[in-house]
Amino acid sequence: MKEHDVSSVKIAGVLDNRFRKVMQSPRRILKHYVKKGMKVLDFGCGPGMFAMGMVDLGAEVIAADLQQGMIDLLKGNIEKTKYEKKIKLVKCEQDEINIDEKVDFILVFYVLHEVKDKEKLFAQLKKILKDREKMYIAEPIFHVSRNEFEEEIEMAEKQGFKVIKRPKMMMSRAAVLVKDKNS
Numbered sequence: 666m667k668e669h670d671v672s673s674v675k676i677a678g679v680l681d682n683r684f685r686k687v688m689q690s691p692r693r694i695l696k697h698y699v700k701k702g703m704k705v706l707d708f709g710c711g712p713g714m715f716a717m718g719m720v721d722l723g724a725e726v727i728a729a730d731l732q733q734g735m736i737d738l739l740k741g742n743i744e745k746t747k748y749e750k751k752i753k754l755v756k757c758e759q760d761e762i763n764i765d766e767k768v769d770f771i772l773v774f775y776v777l778h779e780v781k782d783k784e785k786l787f788a789q790l791k792k793i794l795k796d797r798e799k800m801y802i803a804e805p806i807f808h809v810s811r812n813e814f815e816e817e818i819e820m821a822e823k824q825g826f827k828v829i830k831r832p833k834m835m836m837s838r839a840a841v842l843v844k845d846k847n848s
């Protein structure tokens with residue numbers, strides 16, 4: 666997979682299966698950030714394992730993705746379940762998130778290396794994130810080197826985010842950033 670290639674809908678099973686739910690349990694990873702009553706964004710949601718996980722933590726979720734195929738998959742996964750009313754699906758464009766609602770938390774999980782203009786993305790995410798709220802970024806070590814990850818984080822910082830934590834996660838690089846009110 667080259668940088669900026671988007672993950673094919675055909676491999677969606679790799680992103681949503683029992684093994685991954687254990688290895689990358691959304692509850693374990695996000696329980697300190699996602700609280701009951703929050704409105705959160707799962708940016709680049711794919712088939713929606715984290716979107717559903719955040720509903721389980723009590724949030725209302727905006728699940729956004731570039732590929733209609735991923736959105737259709739998630740729509741199918743949540744149809745007639747408790748998740749249906751709690752997840753709003755949004756189709757993004759490559760350079761336009763198509764969201765203007767304010768949110769309390771943003772998750773960008775295994776997505777950033779697929780995004781062409783990361784600074785533009787961070788500028789748009791900053792606009793919809795409430796002041797002093799958090800964004801969680803994770804990238805897979807098999808696609809993103811340490812240097813590449815640091816470059817991504819620098820781009821976020823340039824757009825007004827500040828790193829507050831570097832969570833440890835198996836096979837991943839991760840950072841929690843806060844929207845700096847004064848930037």
Ligand SMILES: C[S@@+](CC[C@H](N)C(=O)[O-])C[C@H]1O[C@@H](n2cnc3c(N)ncnc32)[C@H](O)[C@@H]1O
Nearest residue numbers: 672680709710711730731732757759774776779
């Ligand atoms: C590797 S998948 C990760 C899916 C999900 N976050 C997860 O961890 O299960 C990356 C997802 O990001 C989406 N994506 C890539 N570029 C995007 C963009 N510019 N805007 C929105 N979604 C994007 C892809 O369509 C794909 O569904």
